[in-house]
Amino acid sequence: SGVCKAAVEGSSGGVSIMSGSSFKVEENAIGGKFPAYSKPRVIGYYSLDCDRNYCGDLSQLKYIHVPVDYNVKFNLDHGRKLAQKKDDSCDEKLDNLLRWMLQNSSGGDWKSDFVCFRGLLTVLMCTPYEKNEDWIICATKWKGTIFLCAKETERKRLSKERMTDRDKQFASWGYKFEQYMSSGKPEGVPDVTRPVNERKELCVMFRTKLNNHCLLFGAEMDGVESTSVINSCSELAGAKFIELKTSRHIETARQNQNFKRFKLIKWWGQSFLVGTSQIVCGFRDDRGMVHKLENFEVLKIPRMARDVWDPSTCMNFCDRFLSFVWSVVVEERPDTVWKFEWRPHEDVTAVKIPGPSEFSFLPTWFTQP
Ligand code: A3P
Ligand code: MG
Numbered sequence: 001s002g003v004c005k006a007a008v009e010g011s012s013g014g015v016s017i018m019s020g021s022s023f024k025v026e027e028n029a030i031g032g033k034f035p036a037y038s039k040p041r042v043i044g045y046y047s048l049d050c051d052r053n054y055c056g057d058l059s060q061l062k063y064i065h066v067p068v069d070y071n072v073k074f075n076l077d078h079g080r081k082l083a084q085k086k087d088d089s090c091d092e093k094l095d096n097l098l099r100w101m102l103q104n105s106s107g108g109d110w111k112s113d114f115v116c117f118r119g120l121l122t123v124l125m126c127t128p129y130e131k132n133e134d135w136i137i138c139a140t141k142w143k144g145t146i147f148l149c150a151k152e153t154e155r156k157r158l159s160k161e162r163m164t165d166r167d168k169q170f171a172s173w174g175y176k177f178e179q180y181m182s183s184g185k186p187e188g189v190p191d192v193t194r195p196v197n198e199r200k201e202l203c204v205m206f207r208t209k210l211n212n213h214c215l216l217f218g219a220e221m222d223g224v225e226s227t228s229v230i231n232s233c234s235e236l237a238g239a240k241f242i243e244l245k246t247s248r249h250i251e252t253a254r255q256n257q258n259f260k261r262f263k264l265i266k267w268w269g270q271s272f273l274v275g276t277s278q279i280v281c282g283f284r285d286d287r288g289m290v291h292k293l294e295n296f297e298v299l300k301i302p303r304m305a306r307d308v309w310d311p312s313t314c315m316n317f318c319d320r321f322l323s324f325v326w327s328v329v330v331e332e333r334p335d336t337v338w339k340f341e342w343r344p345h346e347d348v349t350a351v352k353i354p355g356p357s358e359f360s361f362l363p364t365w366f367t368q369p
């Protein structure tokens, strides 16, 4: 283990497929055996401050305090108008992750077949069951590693543009819930009087292997459950991560089916990828009041939703898609991008876009430091 394909095959490995090749989702969305997925290892971290400036520390690590009594009274709408929202006009691409790689390249060998954010892998895992959202994934090979970067689709851009005040309200409730459940200190008490700053985040870097693909990815993590202060990578690696979620309380069988179909698959994928074992959900009403918390054991989620989706299908699809990308993206040029595009009910298409272009995403400060 630990040997990447690049090291085995050499840089000339892979099969060259010319522009216009496609990948059939239906043929590759197969169940069968669950693929090999090694325990994700924490190898680093960085924080983004209130203005989304990069900080190579644990300043944004949150300690999660799960109340003993799961009957709570949280008002997620409290102070919503004062919340500091993320500015979506600036596309950060992989910049922060690349900065982490540059700053930590002396600390070890971060050689990997694929580098990306966790969210991109979650999207891939959900693709066999996705009926609405499309995606665009850009890929560039550089020094034996394929970098993957999600690009906003036209559909997504329009739906963001058309977001109603009500949609925006829902989106801010999730962040408020995080504030109710966490603080900056192990023994701290959540301070819910201050406005929420939605720009801050802790990103944890993980390394793992999916079948023969070595992966290095960054993941925004909600926090850890710990009674002592965490100061180092090894302490973070040994800590128990918890994922926080909110959802409207479920009243009907139909709502429960939708919960399993649309939410549990994403929750499971997101948490499974980083080895998070517990999700704490705050069930809310339409006014944003949470009255009840509930625990979800990540490993038990697939069984809960077994009538709707199959975890092997999700992971095998991800594995096969990465194999497809590896076979297509052979040439190593930092400006050239292979654009993989998918819409529900269609196949994945791959198009080569020689750079520099609007799709290029590896900055020169990374490729020529
Ligand atoms: P909820 O998922 O509880 O609604 P995450 O759970 O992935 O850490 O995300 C934290 C919160 O960010 C979400 O809480 C939601 O409020 C907001 N959020 C995440 N992804 C979003 C998206 N695609 N659109 C709108 N809000 C989003
Ligand atoms: Mg989060």
Ligand code: MG
Binding pocket: 222, 243, 244, 245
């Ligand atoms: Mg969360």
